[in-house]
Amino acid sequence: MTETRQDFPSLRGSLDEPAAPAVAPGFWRRTGTAVTMAALVAALVGGATGGVVGALSAPEAATSTAAASTPVVSTTGVSLNVSAIAEKVLPSVVQVNVATSQSRGVGSGVVLSSDGRVLTNNHVVSGAQQVSVTLDDGRTVQAKVLGADADSDLAVLQAEGVSGLTAATFADSDSVRVGDQVVAIGSPEGLQGTVTSGIVSALDRTVTVPGTGRRTVSYQAIQTDASINPGNSGGPLVNAAGEVVAINSAIYSPTSDGGEAGSVGIGFSIPSNQVRSLIGDLG
Template identity: 55%
Template sequence: MRDSHPRSGLGEPRGPSFFPGRPREPAEPLAAAAPAPSAATPQPPSPRPPRSPRPLAATVLAAVLAGGLAGYAAGELGGEDPAPAATSAARDPGDLQAVAARVLPSVVSVQTDRGQSSGFVFDDRGRILTNAHVVDGSSHVSVELQDGRRLSAEVIGDDPDHDVAVLEPETSRGLRAADLATGTRPAVGDTVLAIGSPLGLSGTVTSGIVSALDRSVRLGEGSGGGQRRALQTDASINPGNSGGPLVDDEGRVIGINTAIATLDQNRGGSIGIGFAIPVGDAVAAARTIIDGG
């Protein structure tokens, strides 16, 4: 299942293209062992066998391996202590596991007539934030919680200009609001997690960093969508992630995943450039929707 968002790159999901490799050439028979050369008779150098063309992938792999070995040799033979690894300041993977475990109960899958997308609980009344293009004019949708429960939810309203919609489920029992980073501003290079239901795979977690701030991105569809600022991330985001949270390494929501860049409109998929609505902008739009403004 998928959400439809053609103007922002969320095209129809398909599998990766398959490029068949070259057929493997039959192995040459082993040559018979040549007699040992006489010490008194100089032997002409053996002719070097002609090189057969190699596929591009093999060439790239060789270059990568060569670069890795060269770096290793330089570190071993340079005579100076190697520089500290860049990963020394990275968070322990266990920390990110804990972050994911803390946020997942607040994330839901949103089911509409058009497909399945994502959302998250954002206040103590159990109301849910998602994208306006996810609900697409629906008055009621179905939401699935992480524990498998399904609830009916009313669409209180939406704001196509900011691509934000608010849902109110039939009960708030068992729903836990996510922590919102409304009072802080992320920085380029911050670790982030994107959580949602890409291609219908609920509870999917991907990691990356904040790649840029205040990108001007077209949000929403039709005449209502406009250029708005967005966070750019390289965390893998695919159709179905729309409406799900982008969280920092403290588990606080910093944005709503809403769009991806793609090289092919008809085969949309993550190429490492995704966009999220800043949480402060999203919450402000949500409050206006709730207040009926």
């Protein structure tokens, strides 16, 4: 079994009403693939939320299949052409592989430039001694962290020795509306090139999750019911035109019988306008 690492041994957080007693038992979780094998941690936050983080293995990366060539739908109110969106966006999504002296894990990333600048979450690469990225064509190349910001949970990497990559197109996240159809792409549980779809469930959700040490990280997030799981961290949430409207970063995952659940349709993503305002400072 591949040993995997947990970005945070105990993950917790809140929505806009952190102390509301109606919140079901569960926990906030970053979506970088979990976890150190010994990390089984129960947490209770304000008497309202709690949960258990357990060990997950990361399967080998899946091979993505190109979709038929069809126009990308960009008109609000029509059916989402997920296959066309996938064909457009998959070349701009990478798997981020990280390693420490004791563990390994995966996350996702978005290509920013043809020469290999890649955006991901800070919590995906925080503490990593080695970083590499697996491109959509299957090549794995070494990468280094150009810059990272724990407060925004964003980081920029530089993939080494690459050229001609397809950079993602970013959209104005202020134009996103509740009910808009969206697609999430990434490497949940190490399954590279996984595509899921859903809608924007809410806007401006205040999400607070632990950072490094005793720090917490808070940001205003787009909430989606598109399936997001550990390993999706740093991957894109895109609109019907195949443009990035947010970066997937966290999920709410309730517990069951002392174990943990995967996606329950409550995922959170950092809006693209927040991302674009920081990219230049990160590298």
